[in-house]
Amino acid sequence: xxxxxxxxxxLPRPPVVTVMGHVDxxxxxxxxxxxxxxxxxxxxxxxxxxxxxxxxxxxxGGELTFLDTPGHAAFxxxxxxxxxxxxxxxxxxxxDDGVMPQTREAAAHIQAANCRYVVAITKCDAxxxxxxxxxxxxxxxxxxxxxxxGDVQCVDVSAVSGQGMEDLEMALFxxxxxMNLRAPRTCDGAGVVLEARKDPSRGAVVTGLLRRGRLxxxxxxxxxAQY
Numbered sequence: 487x488x489x490x491x492x493x494x495x496x497l498p499r500p501p502v503v504t505v506m507g508h509v510d511x512x513x514x515x516x517x518x519x520x521x522x523x524x525x526x527x528x529x530x531x532x533x534x535x536x537x538x539x540x541x542x543x544x545x546x547g548g549e550l551t552f553l554d555t556p557g558h559a560a561f562x563x564x565x566x567x568x569x570x571x572x573x574x575x576x577x578x579x580x581x582d583d584g585v586m587p588q589t590r591e592a593a594a595h596i597q598a599a600n601c602r603y604v605v606a607i608t609k610c611d612a613x614x615x616x617x618x619x620x621x622x623x624x625x626x627x628x629x630x631x632x633x634x635x636g637d638v639q640c641v642d643v644s645a646v647s648g649q650g651m652e653d654l655e656m657a658l659f660x661x662x663x664x665m666n667l668r669a670p671r672t673c674d675g676a677g678v679v680l681e682a683r684k685d686p687s688r689g690a691v692v693t694g695l696l697r698r699g700r701l702x703x704x705x706x707x708x709x710x711a712q713y
Contacts, residue, residue, distance in 0.1 A: 499669040500549035501662035506592035507578030512608035515645040571678045574661045575603035581615035585623040604657045605640040617642050675701035679709050
């Protein structure tokens with residue numbers, strides 16, 4: 487692949503956003519509110535078991551490409567792979583629960599990937615919700631929120647009522663805008679495989695993320711030594 491790009495061929499691209507955090511802190515519900523689909527209803531026990539990748543068209547006309555990574559401890563390695571192809575991450579923490587071990591683990595993955603991120607305090611309308619306490623816990627866990635003089639934006643949201651969703655969209659766009667994300671659109675496609683599985687009727691099936699160029703139906707796809 488030729489890494490030298492003609493500047494004229496580079497066009498703006500949507501940011502790739504990964505949602506990460508502790509199990510049952512409302513990650514998939516948050517995405518459901520953005521894409522108006524009940525993804526959690528089709529998962530075993532309401533817990534995401536695979537990396538999902540999809541594009542969300544926002545109310546302001548923009549686009550975000552989301553990777554929905556699992557929050558359960560058993561899928562730590564899968565989540566880490568998701569963070570490594572991310573432009574902006576959303577660290578989710580529930581207002582009625584606070585910072586948990588997997589919250590710290592997710593934050594460590596994001597920081598190790600040198601990735602920009604935004605904190606979303608979810609379930610702000612739940613009984614016992616205390617966003618202020620959660621902010622203090624996040625700061626104590628080493629997350630540099632803006633209120634403590636850091637550079638990480640923090641937004642209070644509720645997937646049920648829709649509270650703060652536009653603020654979260656704007657926070658993600660501000661992060662992406664600062665990065666000036668661009669990619670060629672007309673060259674051969676190149677990207678990353680997020681996960682692969684054997685389908686009984688279709689054979690090898692992959693979920694992939696295209697980072698540049700275009701992929702046509704019928705094209706030959708190579709991933710490492712496989713094709």
